[in-house]
Amino acid sequence: MEGSGVICSAVDILPTEFAREASQHFGDILSEFVGVLASSKYLEELPMHLRRACIVHGGSLTSLFEYIPRMHNSNLENPSRNLPNIQSEKMKHTTLISLSGHLFDQFLINEALDIIEAAGVSFKLVKFDVGQSTKAMSYSELELPKLSDFPVLQHLPFPVHLLPVNVEISNDQIGADDKALLDKVIDSLASLANPSESHVDSINNVVTLKVGKFKEMMNLEKDNDTKPEAVILILGAGRVCRPAAEFLTSIGSSSSKKWLKSCVNDDFQENTCVKVIVASLFLKDAQEIAEGIPNATAVQLDALNHESLCNYISLVDVVISLLPPSFHCKIASACLQLRKHLVTASYVDDSMSKLDEKAKSSGVTFLCEMGLDPGIDHMMAMKMINQAHVRGGKIKSFTSYCGGLPSPDAANNPIGYKFSWSPAGAIRAGRNPATYKHHGEIKQVDGDSLYDSASKLRIPDFPAFALECLPNRNSLVYGDLYGIGNEASSIFRGTLRYEGSFGEIMGTLARIGIFSTEASPIFENKIRPTYRNFILELLNIHNNILNETEIGEKEIEERIMALGLCKERDTALKTAKTILFLGFLERADIPIFCKCAFDVTCLRMEERLVYSGTEKDMVLLHHEIEVDFPNGRPSEKHRATLLEFGRSDKEEKSYTAMALTVGIPVAIGALLILGKKIKSTGVLRPIDPEIYLPALDILEAYGFKLVEKID
Numbered sequence: 285m286e287g288s289g290v291i292c293s294a295v296d297i298l299p300t301e302f303a304r305e306a307s308q309h310f311g312d313i314l315s316e317f318v319g320v321l322a323s324s325k326y327l328e329e330l331p332m333h334l335r336r337a338c339i340v341h342g343g344s345l346t347s348l349f350e351y352i353p354r355m356h357n358s359n360l361e362n363p364s365r366n367l368p369n370i371q372s373e374k375m376k377h378t379t380l381i382s383l384s385g386h387l388f389d390q391f392l393i394n395e396a397l398d399i400i401e402a403a404g405v406s407f408k409l410v411k412f413d414v415g416q417s418t419k420a421m422s423y424s425e426l427e428l429p430k431l432s433d434f435p436v437l438q439h440l441p442f443p444v445h446l447l448p449v450n451v452e453i454s455n456d457q458i459g460a461d462d463k464a465l466l467d468k469v470i471d472s473l474a475s476l477a478n479p480s481e482s483h484v485d486s487i488n489n490v491v492t493l494k495v496g497k498f499k500e501m502m503n504l505e506k507d508n509d510t511k512p513e514a515v516i517l518i519l520g521a522g523r524v525c526r527p528a529a530e531f532l533t534s535i536g537s538s539s540s541k542k543w544l545k546s547c548v549n550d551d552f553q554e555n556t557c558v559k560v561i562v563a564s565l566f567l568k569d570a571q572e573i574a575e576g577i578p579n580a581t582a583v584q585l586d587a588l589n590h591e592s593l594c595n596y597i598s599l600v601d602v603v604i605s606l607l608p609p610s611f612h613c614k615i616a617s618a619c620l621q622l623r624k625h626l627v628t629a630s631y632v633d634d635s636m637s638k639l640d641e642k643a644k645s646s647g648v649t650f651l652c653e654m655g656l657d658p659g660i661d662h663m664m665a666m667k668m669i670n671q672a673h674v675r676g677g678k679i680k681s682f683t684s685y686c687g688g689l690p691s692p693d694a695a696n697n698p699i700g701y702k703f704s705w706s707p708a709g710a711i712r713a714g715r716n717p718a719t720y721k722h723h724g725e726i727k728q729v730d731g732d733s734l735y736d737s738a739s740k741l742r743i744p745d746f747p748a749f750a751l752e753c754l755p756n757r758n759s760l761v762y763g764d765l766y767g768i769g770n771e772a773s774s775i776f777r778g779t780l781r782y783e784g785s786f787g788e789i790m791g792t793l794a795r796i797g798i799f800s801t802e803a804s805p806i807f808e809n810k811i812r813p814t815y816r817n818f819i820l821e822l823l824n825i826h827n828n829i830l831n832e833t834e835i836g837e838k839e840i841e842e843r844i845m846a847l848g849l850c851k852e853r854d855t856a857l858k859t860a861k862t863i864l865f866l867g868f869l870e871r872a873d874i875p876i877f878c879k880c881a882f883d884v885t886c887l888r889m890e891e892r893l894v895y896s897g898t899e900k901d902m903v904l905l906h907h908e909i910e911v912d913f914p915n916g917r918p919s920e921k922h923r924a925t926l927l928e929f930g931r932s933d934k935e936e937k938s939y940t941a942m943a944l945t946v947g948i949p950v951a952i953g954a955l956l957i958l959g960k961k962i963k964s965t966g967v968l969r970p971i972d973p974e975i976y977l978p979a980l981d982i983l984e985a986y987g988f989k990l991v992e993k994i995d
Contacts, residue, residue: 312812316875320891331890333877347568393424513557514958517596519587519615520606521564521573523704524629524655527939527947528604529560531986532954533579558958563587563596587611593618602627602954606947612636612652620646627953629655629946636967644966651962653969654953655946657686660983661905662765662969663976664924664990668909669766670973672922677911679768680919685741685753686905687780688942691929692749694899697892698862699789700782704901704940707889711799711882713779714790718755720776721763729755735794738787741780743906745925745991751904752787753778765971780904785858792850792859793885797822800881807880812873818884819868823847837864866892900930903941921995928988948986952979 317334324330327341338349345352408427516532518525535558560577563585564570570582587593587607597603597618602625605615609630616639619626625648632652643650653659661684669679689695690702703710715731729737738752759777763769781787793799798819806813806821813821820826823843825835840860841853850856863869866888878884895901905926912919928941953970956962961978970976984990 316873319872515559515600516602516954517561517600518604519563521562521569523940523943524606524947525573527944528951529562529577529580531948531951532558532560533577597622597624602957604950604954616650623648625957626650627654627950628652629950631658640967647965649957649962649965650967651953654950659949661686662971663980664907665766666971666976668922668924672911677913678771679909680912681774681910682768682772683908684777685780689902691900691902695782698858698865700785702893702895704895708886716757718757720755720759722774724773735787735791740783750783751780752783753780788855789859789862792855795849798881798885803880814873815868815870901941903928903945923993925991952982
């Protein structure tokens with residue numbers, strides 16, 4: 285068949301032995317996924333729950349299930365036809381490797397096959413049994429050639445240690461050349477598989493061997509003739525990771541010389557080589573980040589496995605955690621244990637604050653809030669405030685705005701906004717109460733009114749941007765943090781969105797009820813509701829009000845006005861357009877995992893409000909302060925602005941503005957610690973000159989557009 289399109293095929297497996305209800309149920313469940321599968325050109329466009337499914341795309345299975353054809357091909361007559369340096373016709377599989385554990389439900393079989401194939405060795409699948417429950421383990425046996433035929437295979441056991449599986453190796457034709465190697469392999473693997481107090485020495489050997497292999501991979505062993513080296517562990521392989529890894533591994537290159545001297549002491553030499561370990565729960569994610577980056581190595585690591593985490597932390601100088609905030613305290617505890625420095629981009633919470641004294645007594649630095657917001661916002665604010673204080677001024681007013689937005693050409697939907705990750709967090713943030721100070725009066729906005737409190741905003745240096753801002757949580761805490769709480773009569777922090785769309789539409793949608801997290805009877809029926817049923821129920825539209833088949837944009841607009849959900853007809857029209865754009869009038873069934881209106885809305889927004897492959901995002905951060913001076917000196921207005929767009933490099937790899945403005949600062953934090961520029965220990969924020977002055981210099985030298993003006 286030629287041409288593009290969708291081909292539907294059905295296989296008759298004689299389902300007449302099953303109840304009709306079972307067949308109907310299976311069809312109903314499957315139909316929920318057909319629409320988005322048929323309309324998606326790339327796997328990246330699918331929602332997360334489908335990206336993890338077993339799907340054939342472009343002639344290949346999705347990555348988590350690629351072990352299926354690999355294991356199938358291993359039993360073909362010439363299994364090694366695609367592997368170099370192997371004469372398959374003469375090959376005798378004499379080494380048996382047995383793997384047991386959660387091989388398939390956690391997809392660890394992929395990691396095992398990667399290790400074997402990376403060694404350039406063929407394998408033959410002899411046996412496998414799949415566990416039939418979440419607690420049951422799976423078992424697999426693979427036959428390999430004689431180990432002495434492939435010296436590189438001596439490295440096989442050490443990466444295997446990183447997998448939570450039991451490994452056994454046996455030979456039926458072992459020669460003298462193999463015996464020493466196999467004894468070493470079996471001893472180390474047996475120690476790992478059967479740890480006990482009586483095997484302490486063996487376990488230590490295993491760790492030593494694993495570290496030895498890791499050092500070989502990273503080329504960490506130092507010779508007298510090599511450059512001085514520093515090693516950084518990055519935990520997490522999301523979008524923020526690659527800019528951070530590229531920045532750090534560029535240290536010592538010609539491109540870094542123009543700013544390196546401004547941030548390091550003399551004992552951190554210009555030719556110091558920085559190596560990076562990218563660690564992720566899924567090895568392929570880490571490999572994608574490290575690919576093409578000199579001095580970067582990918583490893584698989586479960587950060588909740590304290591022993592494995594400590595093994596890696598012990599090898600490095602600084603740890604960067606890009607994992608969710610809930611992981612940070614576990615990682616910080618391991619860093620305390622091993623006296624290693626830590627950098628994060630997350631807010632300092634109570635649990636992290638409690639580690640301050642322990643970090644000080646251990647002589648380590650935990651640098652937090654080193655991203656964009658929080659991060660660059662702290663640095664720009666403190667530079668402005670301290671400069672004013674040095675000149676004898678007092679801060680009369682402090683205002684800060686920050687937003688991650690689509691670039692203007694990508695703001696092509698009714699609300700002028702898009703999500704690069706799950707929208708749940710952003711929607712919840714729009715329901716948080718806010719507190720700020722305005723001319724000495726404390727103002728409070730409850731969560732239900734936050735969207736309606738949006739106000740128009742123009743930034744003098746960028747008049748083409750038509751913006752609006754929403755109050756951002758509790759601004760008063762920044763008065764104490766920045767040391768201006770007693771002198772500033774106005775303190776305000778706001779979130780930026782494009783004007784005339786976001787606030788008023790989201791506020792109207794909130795009143796319709798699509799953000800409600802309460803259980804609804806419509807989801808309790810045996811028959812799943814459609815998106816159309818869902819929105820008509822929220823709008824209280826029934827056949828006695830309107831003809832259900834004739835409902836469209838105009839009817840939705842009229843209904844919104846009739847229910848008093850907004851005051852302006854123009855807002856009602858924009859909201860109706862948004863409802864149609866999000867697909868709420870479609871007759872497709874709502875997936876069974878949606879239990880409330882909030883779930884449905886998040887799913888629709890995740891599917892419809894996403895960036896295409898060529899679209900870019902934008903970050904805009906703007907501070908304004910008013911400064912009063914004594915002795916009749918005139919007051920001043922200070923402004924500082926950061927504007928950054930997503931970038932593409934020469935190899936057509938794209939970087940979001942958000943990833944750059946979070947990843948580069950967190951990498952700078954690690955560099956400042958390596959260069960001994962930061963002398964303070966304990967839990968820190970970038971609000972001290974020893975941190976923010978060199979960090980801002982590096983950001984500018986790196987190409988970030990930081991504009992400062994005084995009127």
